[in-house]
Amino acid sequence: MAVEKQELEKVVIKFAGDSGDGMQLTGMQFTGTSALLGNDLATFPDYPAEIRAPQGTVAGVSGFQVHIGKSNIYTPGDHADVLVAMNAAALKANLDFVVKGKTIIVDIDNMTRRDWEKAGFEKDPLNDGTLDSYNVVEAPITSLTKTALKDLGLDNKTVVRSKNMFALGMVYWMFSRPLDHTEKFLNTKFASKPILAEGNILALRAGYNYAETIEALTSAYTVLPADLAPGTYKNVMGNQATAWGFLAAASKAGLELFLGSYPITPASEILHELARYKHFGAKAFQAEDEIAGVVSAIGASFAGDLAVTTTSGPGLALKGEAIGLAIITELPLVIVNVQRGGPSTGLPTKTEQSDLSQALYGRNGASPAIVIAASTPANCFDYAFMAAKLALEHMTPVILLTDGYLGNGSQPWKIKTMKDLPDIKPNFVPKDKRENWMPYERDPKTKARYWAIPGDEGMEHRVGGLEKDELTGNVSYDPINHEKMVKVREEKVTLVANYIPDLEVDGSQKGDLLIVGWGGTYGSLYSAIKQLNVIGIEIGLAQFNYINPLPKNTEKVFKQFKNILVCELNDGQFLKHLRGLLPQFKYDAYNKVQGLPFTVAELTQLFTKKLGEIKK
Amino acid sequence: MTEVKTAELTAKDFSSDQEVKWCPGCGDYSVLKAVQKAMPLVGQERKDVVFVSGIGCSSRFPYYMNTFGFHGIHGRAPALASGVKLANPKLSVWQITGDGDALAIGGNHFIHAIRRNMGLNILLFNNRIYGLTKGQFSPTTDLGHKTKSSPQGVIDNPFHPGELVLGAQASFFARVVDINPNHMTDIMVAAEMHEGTSVVEILQNCVIFNDKVFSKYTAKENKDDALLYLEHGKPMIFGAERNIGLKVNGFELEVVTIGENGITEKDILVHDALLVNPTLHFMLVRLEYPMVLGVIRSIETEAYESKLSKQVLEVEKKSPFKSIDDLLLSGETWEIV
Numbered sequence: 001m002a003v004e005k006q007e008l009e010k011v012v013i014k015f016a017g018d019s020g021d022g023m024q025l026t027g028m029q030f031t032g033t034s035a036l037l038g039n040d041l042a043t044f045p046d047y048p049a050e051i052r053a054p055q056g057t058v059a060g061v062s063g064f065q066v067h068i069g070k071s072n073i074y075t076p077g078d079h080a081d082v083l084v085a086m087n088a089a090a091l092k093a094n095l096d097f098v099v100k101g102k103t104i105i106v107d108i109d110n111m112t113r114r115d116w117e118k119a120g121f122e123k124d125p126l127n128d129g130t131l132d133s134y135n136v137v138e139a140p141i142t143s144l145t146k147t148a149l150k151d152l153g154l155d156n157k158t159v160v161r162s163k164n165m166f167a168l169g170m171v172y173w174m175f176s177r178p179l180d181h182t183e184k185f186l187n188t189k190f191a192s193k194p195i196l197a198e199g200n201i202l203a204l205r206a207g208y209n210y211a212e213t214i215e216a217l218t219s220a221y222t223v224l225p226a227d228l229a230p231g232t233y234k235n236v237m238g239n240q241a242t243a244w245g246f247l248a249a250a251s252k253a254g255l256e257l258f259l260g261s262y263p264i265t266p267a268s269e270i271l272h273e274l275a276r277y278k279h280f281g282a283k284a285f286q287a288e289d290e291i292a293g294v295v296s297a298i299g300a301s302f303a304g305d306l307a308v309t310t311t312s313g314p315g316l317a318l319k320g321e322a323i324g325l326a327i328i329t330e331l332p333l334v335i336v337n338v339q340r341g342g343p344s345t346g347l348p349t350k351t352e353q354s355d356l357s358q359a360l361y362g363r364n365g366a367s368p369a370i371v372i373a374a375s376t377p378a379n380c381f382d383y384a385f386m387a388a389k390l391a392l393e394h395m396t397p398v399i400l401l402t403d404g405y406l407g408n409g410s411q412p413w414k415i416k417t418m419k420d421l422p423d424i425k426p427n428f429v430p431k432d433k434r435e436n437w438m439p440y441e442r443d444p445k446t447k448a449r450y451w452a453i454p455g456d457e458g459m460e461h462r463v464g465g466l467e468k469d470e471l472t473g474n475v476s477y478d479p480i481n482h483e484k485m486v487k488v489r490e491e492k493v494t495l496v497a498n499y500i501p502d503l504e505v506d507g508s509q510k511g512d513l514l515i516v517g518w519g520g521t522y523g524s525l526y527s528a529i530k531q532l533n534v535i536g537i538e539i540g541l542a543q544f545n546y547i548n549p550l551p552k553n554t555e556k557v558f559k560q561f562k563n564i565l566v567c568e569l570n571d572g573q574f575l576k577h578l579r580g581l582l583p584q585f586k587y588d589a590y591n592k593v594q595g596l597p598f599t600v601a602e603l604t605q606l607f608t609k610k611l612g613e614i615k616k
Numbered sequence: 617m618t619e620v621k622t623a624e625l626t627a628k629d630f631s632s633d634q635e636v637k638w639c640p641g642c643g644d645y646s647v648l649k650a651v652q653k654a655m656p657l658v659g660q661e662r663k664d665v666v667f668v669s670g671i672g673c674s675s676r677f678p679y680y681m682n683t684f685g686f687h688g689i690h691g692r693a694p695a696l697a698s699g700v701k702l703a704n705p706k707l708s709v710w711q712i713t714g715d716g717d718a719l720a721i722g723g724n725h726f727i728h729a730i731r732r733n734m735g736l737n738i739l740l741f742n743n744r745i746y747g748l749t750k751g752q753f754s755p756t757t758d759l760g761h762k763t764k765s766s767p768q769g770v771i772d773n774p775f776h777p778g779e780l781v782l783g784a785q786a787s788f789f790a791r792v793v794d795i796n797p798n799h800m801t802d803i804m805v806a807a808e809m810h811e812g813t814s815v816v817e818i819l820q821n822c823v824i825f826n827d828k829v830f831s832k833y834t835a836k837e838n839k840d841d842a843l844l845y846l847e848h849g850k851p852m853i854f855g856a857e858r859n860i861g862l863k864v865n866g867f868e869l870e871v872v873t874i875g876e877n878g879i880t881e882k883d884i885l886v887h888d889a890l891l892v893n894p895t896l897h898f899m900l901v902r903l904e905y906p907m908v909l910g911v912i913r914s915i916e917t918e919a920y921e922s923k924l925s926k927q928v929l930e931v932e933k934k935s936p937f938k939s940i941d942d943l944l945l946s947g948e949t950w951e952i953v
Contacts, residue, residue: 100948132947234949242617244944251940258703260695279932280940283702283924288728292695295688295725298697299668302686303707307699325689415949417941454684454700454707457663462632465671474634475679499836 010069012077013171015164016046016094017086018055019062022164026084027064029168033181034068041068044076056110056118061093065613069419073385084167086141087111088119095130100235101410103135105170105216107163108612111140133235135408137216141166141207148515149199158196162203169207174216179204185234202274215265229414236413238377238406239266242274242310242336245478247280250306250464251295251425252385253392256281258300260293261310265348266339266404270310290318294335298322301331302463306388306586310336313355314345316399320363323397327367330440330449332426335369336384339403340519341595350595351405353519354570359399360548368485368493370394371548373401373519378413380406383545385421386500390427394496395448396489401547403520427451428458439463441471446499447492494551503551505560506530508538512614514561515607516546516587518544518574521547521598525567528603539607547574550581563614565590565607567598627652629662632682643794643820644674644741650800651739652681652711657801658808660708667710668696669716673748674741674820677712691722694738700732705921708808709735715742719755719775730784733812737804740777740817745826756759763825778901778912781815782894786813787917789897794821795834797847797911798918806911812919819907833907846900846910851884852908853868861885869899871906889914 013030015023024045031043046063054060080100085091098104108126116124125131126138144154145163165182172179179466183201190197206423236244250257260286261271268605275284283305285291294309301307311319316337326333339355341347347490359371370390374383380402429437439461441447452459461473469476505514507529513599517525524544529541542557544550558564566575567590575589590606593596623836630652638644655665657840665683669675671690678685684707688696696709697790711729718740729736745763746752752765756777758767781789800818807814820832826834840856852862859874861884872879888896889911897913909937937943 101649175705197640230952232945232949232951234947244940247940247943256703258699260699273953277931277935277937277943278924278928279935280937280943285698285702286694288724291692292698292728295692295695296699296702297690299686299696299701299705301699302684302696303700303703305699305703307703321689322692374944415944417944418939452705454666455663457661460662460682460684462681462685462687464678464685465689466687 002387006578010067010077011082011175012065012067012080013082013084013589014063014065014080014094014097015084015167015171016061016063016090017084017164019060020055020161021062021086022161023062023064023086026164026168027066029182029185030171030177031068032185033172033177034066036181037177038452041066042076043067045451056089056115057089057597058089058093058120061090063090063094069104073413077249078318082171083172084165086163087127088115088121091125092119092121095125098134100133101135101237103174104131104135105137105139105167107141107167108138109140129562135237135410135412137170137211138216139170139214139216144206144210145203152195152199154195154199161197162200163201165200166207169204169209170211170216171210172204173208179208188332191199216264217326226376231264231414232508233412233414235410236378236381237269237408237410238374238380238402238472239269239338239408240273241378241381241413242374242400242407243270245381246274246306246308246334246388247277247282247379248418248421249385249388249424250281251418253306253420253426255304255306255392255426256283258285258297258305258307259287259310260287260296260300260307262287262290262293262315264312264315265334266407267310267312267315269407270336270338287478290315291322294319294322294333295325297333298326298329298331301326301333302329302453302454304451306334306392307332308336308388310338312348312404313342313358316355316358317362323399323574324363324365324367325465327363327369327467329469330395330489331463332451333397334384334387334391334400336387336400336402338407339401339574347405347595349519350580351399351403351597352569352595353521354402354573354593356403356518356547356570356573356577359401365571366490368490369548370396370398370493370496371401372398372546373544375522375543377406377409377411379545381413381416389422389424390496390499392424393448393499394446395427395451395493396492401519406520419435420551424608432459438471440468440471442488447488449591497552500546500549502553503542503544503546503557505557506543507533508540510560511538511540512561513539513563513565513607513611514558515539515541515546516564516566516578517541517568518547521567521569524598524603527546527600528598528607531600531604534608537608538609539611544574547577555582558582563588563610565610567591569593569597619754625656625662626945627656627953630655630682632680634679635842636680637671637702639824639891641823642673643743643818643822644677646794646797647674647739647741647818647820648677648680650797652666652712652806653797654801654804654808657805658708660808665708666700667708668693668700669711669712670722671740671748672746673822674712674715676712688873689721690822691717692725693717693734693815694725697738698729698732698734698737701921702924705735705925709737711736711738713738713740714747715740715744715777716746719780723755727780727784728815730781730786730794730815732920733785733787733917735811736813738813738815740815741820742817743820743822743826744774745822751825773915776901777817779898781817782897782901782913786913787812787915788911789817789901789913790814790911791817791819791823791845791901791907793819793830793834793907793909795839796909802912804912806913806914810914811922812917823845830907842906842907846887846889846908846912848887848889848914850913851881851886853881853884860906868916869903890916
């Protein structure tokens, strides 16, 4: 197996189970493999006082904690980012040690009522909300190990002992570790009993493959080091915040919410979340495929709902034709793309920003869409809300880009309630325009056509995917009309610039170097420029949330700097967009396409070097 | 849809101001008329009726109805219709589709819509050919048939739409033919009255690319002897002399003549559209002679939207969140001063 280069910032992993579960060995193996990959690390074995305390009790829990990172690891870590809990007692003993929003892998085979009572839980922690703030991976580790080893003819006890290797396999997959170090170790350790080596290796590989199959994800988002403003906070995950943003927007707009969606990693949590709130008028419709997801949303939009579809890159490709339908019928629609590595199935669990061009251009004909991007797990709420507001007020599809790290990452969120949010005024036909209304009459300021929905007497009309007459909306093959319609659909999107906030610059407001980013790279770019600002280096950051159209002051901001460096987790898609719209500036680019986020260390080094070159 | 209201509207009120652009002699004209005639009978106001469609000749249908209408994209009308219905279950939603739109490019959406059983009326125009793209074979074209894309004859086995529909757990399936507008109107009304998804297969003649494809059933000299109009609770008798009928023979339906070989009317099978077990309905939709028309299956079921509204009430009762603010403020929170 090829050794993948790892660029983890810093991660603390804790393996915990019964003393007999082999947690020390498991932790040591993970440590050894990581050390071979060149990670800096610190470990902390956490044995119970007794070698074999009563099974299944908190006293009997054995743990091994490892803190790994690129460099500068000085402690085993104050809190865990990943907890592997082999039973209820291990969960109980270590729950407070896990950072909110981070990952807990739990062997659900050891979570029966008897197990959790013995561990001292009063209720089933998997179902009473105890784990709500965590990314929980519920895995039947023991039973899957048994199944994997069933043909070896080993006794049950020996088989069950191999479950630690199954768990280790899962964690290896999550952190892209190779298996060969541990396989070699097992072959040596069981040199005299090759059947045991075979069993343990089978379990290891089964766990690795299982994690890949279920696409077990870590929450690898780097939390911003910024000082938090006063207020009430809670931890939110990006996908959850996205779902809530839509609930809030529907409520503000006085509409019901319709989500048409097909499960896809890493976007499915939005569907799961919205499926819980039917009583808020939220209809989460799990369609038969991606196309039906978006088309059902368009049907719901026609009938007057706030319509949303959620997906990831491959799904956006499938939805392309339908998004064109929403563009020509000029109906409000929000499309969320929780981006992952591509092309094709690509890297479903890795992060990337390579769907920007697809969002901007990936449809037949001239089919402009509003494109916006969230930049932190918490502000997924704000941009979901804003995507809905723009769609409803401007009567056109809005594509909201987040990514796997935002969607599965978590962050403290300064809670917003309904009163903190702006109004949303869907572009319904105004009272004074109802008489002799034509389906493609427009608001003169926004160029948005007015919305009339079934059930509204006297407003019966037909829309469809054939070109529309500019006023009546009847089918029109007239050449001049077509050109007018292409232009007005474009103009409508361009005019959105009048309704979005200005671009803001973090750090230095002018000077030699402006870093330009967009979307989910904000955490690492911000941390990097702040680190440099603190030691007196002048550098600014313009992180874009509004991509099409761009904020109106973009040119003004760029003029304040002598050099612009565009940093993206793709091959330069935003760069091309900027070059097309603002060709008067010279842009440098830094691109990373490894399915990994930027690390702060690589960025500070890069920016320092860049500034050095400028000064020369 | 549960009750028939006396409506003051007429078929004309449901006709839009758009010029109808099908080829002269197309079977679609009589379907349009039959549907417009059915509208006042089902008692829906124009504002509460939505026609949606995919792509194909028949999919122009919504433009000709003076109701709400949505001409969608190829094959996707079931999803469009489902979105409309879920957004507002009170609407009467009609989906217009053809044999290519529903059974080829949209096959997946078609079967899943039927399985879900929302209150949709799906009118499947089956002319066994692609018309709008000018004459290629469709999923229902007969084996051996020569078309532009099958110059040596079709070698794909055709679908029987009825089998597909029943296999997808349909609660309502009917078949009509474009030459009998009054029967079509009756069946449209029955489709709208049914709770859940209704599929009506319309045998429709394409005068340009597949003319007379159904003439062995529909030609004047054939129709009495080749078409069997089913009615629930009535014996399956047909023929100009009303003396031919269907009888069960093992796993097959046998065509028998009353008065011959000791057959009396008592031996003739009585139609039961309400049978939950679809075996009889499968046998009927497969028959090539006679061609069975009318409501083949109509079983009592609960529509998707009705189950959904029950879940809404259940969540309302159980959820700790009574408002969006409750949700936003839920869970562990902390203050930063």
